[in-house]
Amino acid sequence: MQELDAVLTSLVHEVFGRDEAPELARPDEQFGDYATNVALRLAKPLGKNPREVADELAAKLRETLGAKAKDVAVAGPGFINVTLSDAALAAHAQQAPNLKPQTYQGQVVVAEYSDPSAFKVLHAGHLYTSVVGDAVANLVEAAGGEVHRVNFGGDVGLHVGKTMWAIMQVLGGENPDKLNDVPQDRHADWMAECYVKGEQAYGDNETAKAEIVEINKRVYQVHAENDHDSPFARIYWTCWKWSYDYFDAFYARIGSHFEKYYPESVTIPVGLKTVREQLAKGVYQESDGAIVFKGEPFGLHTRVFINSQGLPTYEAKDVGLIMMKWDEYHFDRSIIITDNAQAQYMEVVVKSVEQFAPELAQHTTHLTHGRVKLAGGVKMSSRKGNIVRAVDVLAAANEANKKAGHDDEASALSAVKYAFTKTRIGSDIIYDPEESVSLEGNSGPYLQYAHARARSIINKAGHAGGELGDLDTNERSLARKISEYPEVIQRAVDELMPHHVCTYLYELAQTFNRFYELAKVVGNPREATRLKLVELYADVLKNGLSLLGIAAPEKL
């Protein structure tokens, strides 16, 4: 709570002459609404007994807060527990659903995530990173940021060479017209199968490998020469289009919206130019015919940015991307979300950029997450490349949902989104389809149900709730929990960690259920107050879920 925070800060300054930022915590309900341990922190530098410090501060706090506090108590080794008056708590709760952090107010933020490779299949990780990325972007947006959601991806590179090689095997050479034989609804799968063939050939067959390397170079040439007419280029661009159509369809399906794609082919010229310029200035260096950045002086490792054939690696493409994002948005913050396998790689890239454009590097945040594993394992098909595809995860969710008697993709998708966002970003997650669609326990569908149930009470009442005033014990518990919402969002924004929202929403629902269990709303002598609480509760649920990209229908 901002007000309490400010009061405490100034009291600490006034009474003890120290500029200590007091931390306000939400303690166990029995201890009060807020707790702070400043006294314990202050005791040592002041050379005083923590209880004494706490007593002194508590007395001042009591005096300052006046009627706003019902109780200011010192407990344990020197905690100060504050219990707000009902009126103060009520006021706080009433503005909770719409109170938003201002952290990114007036700032331009570029959020880059998902990053699929053209000519390849979307796997489970793309689904995960898209869901998490959306949630992070939503948080920043809620905190006032002007968010631009962008998507990077490899439409050139060895993987394209592999797919193109296999495509031409299947077409019997450079026969773009034969692509017409591939049915529209098979485009994506057909290319995925080609990639697997190319990948296998690259590993097993020296001749094929040499051909793929050659094809890879030709793809770069197609871009360099802006070739759209040669048979080879026509195959490439047709399949390129198929890939991006496939991505668009997928994002539409999961409700992700990107402002733009940055295919690597467009970042390459900028990347090459930048790296070469900075090679001249000594940021990058030549080594064995390649152009590298030596990370060792910074405690990092060396990476190749332009290989000895003169082709840009992922590193140079990423440098180009960073420069382009800066040119186009002049961002205050650039957030890049990827698998954590890229953590150290990205450190090197950003460190290299920091050498010639420190402000870009300083305004870049790399958020990394783990991998998705399916609970109980999945049957993998080598024909499909030994990976769990994004559609496989959605299919598993849909299947589990059907088994539970709910046959609609929207609810299955909500289940997946919640399951993906409810754990802290960083570690691998284990996705259990059945648990995710379950209406019991900490799941997306459960919260949707909780919301619908609250709306149903509101509908039954047929009128709006009144203003909150005095509160009985259960009402107070619910109001207290509702009042936490802005603090939770603030924390989620500060840490860029959407799981805090999930944890909170579930706790809130539990608090509500206790409230709901103990006394009726409609027809209760305290109906006006209770109904208002139901409204606030439903609004918080709806707003919180929307941050996670999950809809809150009125009815299920």
Added chain:
RNA sequence: GCGCCCGUAGCUCAGCGGAUUAGAGUACUUGGCUUCGAACCAAGGGGUCGCAAGUUCGAAUCUUGCCGGGCGCACCA
């Protein structure tokens, strides 16, 4: 070998700029619907917070060292 991340209840996870009694979900046991949507609620069992030291009045949380797992370390993305 070096570097990064991770190890909390049977399982899945919160808690981690130290602090009031380590929490949820799930699974298991029990009780509660003629009552606003019981998809819920109440109660119970279940934890050497990987191990060991250190810092501290106080450590799941900070430091160091082990052990275990994941990932990364030059021309892939």
